[in-house]
Amino acid sequence: MSRLSTSAGCSRECWGSHRQNSASKPEEGTGLKLKLKLKHKVTLAFLVLIVLPFIVVGWISAYVAVDTIKEEVGSTTLQLVKQNHVTIDKTISAINDRTVTLLDNHFFSNPAGYSFWTGIDTLNEIQQADNILESWSTGGTEYAIYMRNIERRDTPFDLSHKTKGFKYLDNDAGGLPDAMVSNMDDSGGGALRITHAETGEQTISFMRSILNPRDYNEAIGxxxxxxxxxxxxxxxxxxEVPSAAGIFLFNDKDELLMSAGSGSISLAEIDKNIGPAGPYGFTFAEEGGEEWLYAYSDSPKFHTRLLYKIPLASITGKQIWLQNMLVIISVVFLAFVLTFVLYLVRLVVKPVVKLVSVMKIYEPGKTLSWTEEPLRHDEFGILYGSFVKMTKRLDYSIEENYVMQLKQKEYELLMLQSQITPHYLYNTLDSIYWYALDSGNTEVGEMVRDLSMLLRIGLSKGRKMITAGEELEHAQAYTRLQEKRYPDTFEVCWQIDETLSGYETPKVIIQPLIENAIIHGVRGMDGEGEIRVSAVQSEDTLRFIVEDNGHLPVDPDELSAIMQEEHSPKGYGIRNVHQRIQLHYGEAYGLTYERSDEGWTRAIITLPLRKPPE
Structure with a gap:
């Protein structure tokens, strides 16, 4: 029942109670039901239908969205750390390879070279050894060889002061820094260490033991x-990192090898906020009254750890400020609306109470006693003056009209609620996009923009059919994201007939084919992978073609069989594409596979050439 019919029912009940009270015959059970006044009902409806949803949505926007942003920022930073660590490993690998080559050329593959390095005792031989090591010193590095003086050779002058070139050691490795002495037992493996010259200058050294070619269990230098x-x-x-942030590189001895940025960190802080963990990850922790992002990557190749420490406020500070500002504005707006609603309740309820009092004393054939209070000169005054002349037919018409309006409002509310989630999602992605551009991180901004396009076209406001141009934009946005996920792994070539962009197509039918081409074809090809996406017209059909040169052989007949198996766990994506196309256009259309003349795997989508309805 509508509110009007409920009020009418209460009025008749009250009228019956009034008659019985007049006759001094109280009715049993009267007053057992809890009845709210109209103004209380309006206030309660406002709180339940407006304030409560507003608070829930505001909480999601203010807190859940911030947590989501933090996770995305952490994941993105972790990818940056891992890529940066790979670059550092490549540099160290280059040094490692040179040292292996040097030892192989002068010790293990050259018996004369071994005799030369273990028998140096003249000035000419020392200069020759220094010249050889100088020729290997490139890019600002300095090569040095420390040999045990096994044969107790006497050199023409003291070599203990030298920091590069050739130098003899006593059998107890005297004259070596502690870091070098500990590395003498590494059985030929390379390691990064912090060393100090006699002048106190600190440097990073890559060192490896020189094993005796005749006995690999003995380190001779x-x-x-x-x-x-x-x-x-x-x-x-x-x-480039924000102010107060820092990048730190540690070795397997927990020595801080290098750092970049103005930030600082301690081993106690690492143990407290990261502790024992996997080979990579990120976490958020409070330190010094501020929240920090710790993203790290461990390399098993050279036992190094790269750690980023970034103040979270420098990344999400503007977003959090915006969220807090929206909360404050929302609270002020709700207070204003509540005040206005209470005013309207007072303005409307007072004349309604008068109408209720008339309904209580109304009885067909009975003369009404009018009050001397003048009528209001508004709609309620007119309604009050003409209410006694209304009939049941008018009551029914008003009630029926109100019910229709109520259903319409409920439908509008449902439509509005169905749009809340995408609306806030798009706004949040748009905020991240502009924040990334303002921060100079155009790559992250482009990824967020592509993700937003992927979601907008994928949802399409509930539409099942879109234009070929929108479908290709959706596929291109997905491809750009995958190219950033698998950098330098594959290339995508687009061959599109622009005249076909206005034709109709089911949505999200190209993206699953590109995804299959990446995952099952070119993902592991180290830059040699290639994908071609074409949109062509063939007679009265529109064709989308996705080809890849994946290194794994594919049987088109097997793929065709998989698309026909309803309950097979394999091929759900391509089977879904094929079935949706046939559902819309019939069995003459759909998805097929074949091998190209070049030996590539080719997926072909065939659609009728149709324009979308106006």
């Missing part, structure tokens, strides 16, 4: 590459 930081600095400073 140490090959050291000093000033490795010259090469690592370019990899560290290539990433």
């Amino acid at each position: 140490l090959l050291v590459v000093n000033k490795v930081e010259v090469l690592l600095t370019r990899d560290m400073v290539s990433v």
Whole structure:
């Protein structure tokens, strides 16, 4: 029942109670039902239907959205850390390969070279050894070889002061820094260490033991590459970080090898906020009254750890400020609306109460006693003056009209609620996009823009059919995201007939084919993968063609069989595309597979050439 009919029922009940009270015969059960006044009902409806949903949506926007943004920021930063660490590993690998080549050329593959390095005792031989090591010193690094003086050779002058080139050691490795002495037992493996010259200058050294070619269990010397930081600095400073943030590189001894940025960190802080963890990850922690993002990557190849420490406020500060501002504005707006609603309740309820009093004393054939209070000169005054002349037919018409309006409002409310989630999602992605551009991170901004396009076209406001141009935009946005996910792995070539962009197509039918081409075809091809996407007209049909040169052989007949198996766990994506096309256009259309003349896997979608309805 509508509110009007409920009020009418209450009025008749009250009227019956009034008659019985007049006759001094109270009715049993009267007053047992809890009845709210109209103004209380309106206030309660306002709180339940407007204030409560507004608070719930505001909470989701203010808190859940922030958590989501933090997770996205953490994941993106982690990918940056991993990529940066790969670059550093490549630099260290280059140094490692050179040291292996040097030892192989001068010790293991050259018996004369081994005799030369273990028998140096003249000034000419020392200069020759220094010249050889100088020729290997490139990019600002300095190569040095420390040999055990096994045969107790006497050199023409003291070599203990040298920091590069050739130098003899006593059998107890005297004259080596502690870091070098500990590395003498690494059985030929390379390691990064912090060393200090006699002048107190600190440097990063890559060192490996020189094993005896005749007995691999004996270390006869140490090959050291000093000033490795010259090469690592370019990899560290290539990433721009916010103020107060820092990038830190540690070795397997938890020594801080290098750092970039103005931030600082301690081992106690790492143990507290990260602790034992996997080979990579990110976390958020409070430190010094501020929340920080810690993203790290461990390399098993050279036992190094790259750690980013970034103040979260420098990344999401503007977004959090905006969320807080929206909460404050919402609270002020709700207070204003509540005040206005209470005013309207007072303005409307007072004349309604008069109408209720008339309904209580109304009885067909009985003369009404009018009050001397003048009628209001508004709609309620007119309604009050003419209410006694209304009939049941008018009551029924008003009630029927109100019910129709109520259903319409409920339908509008449902439509509005169905749009709330995409609306806030698009606004949030748009905010992240502009924030990324303002921060100079255009790559993240482009990824967020592509994700927003992917969602908008994928949802399409509930539409099942879109234009070929929109479908291709959706596929291109997905492809750009995958190219950033698998950088330097594959290339995508687009061959599109622009005249076909206005024709009709079911949505999201190209993206599953591109996804299959990436995952099952070119993902592991290290830059040699290629995908071609074409949109062509063939007579009266529109064809989308996706080809890839994947290294795994594909049987088109097997794929065709998979598309026909309803309950097969394989091929759900392509089977869904094929069935949706045939559902719309019949069995003459759909998805087929074949091998191209080049040996590529080719997926072909065939659709009728139709314009969307106006």
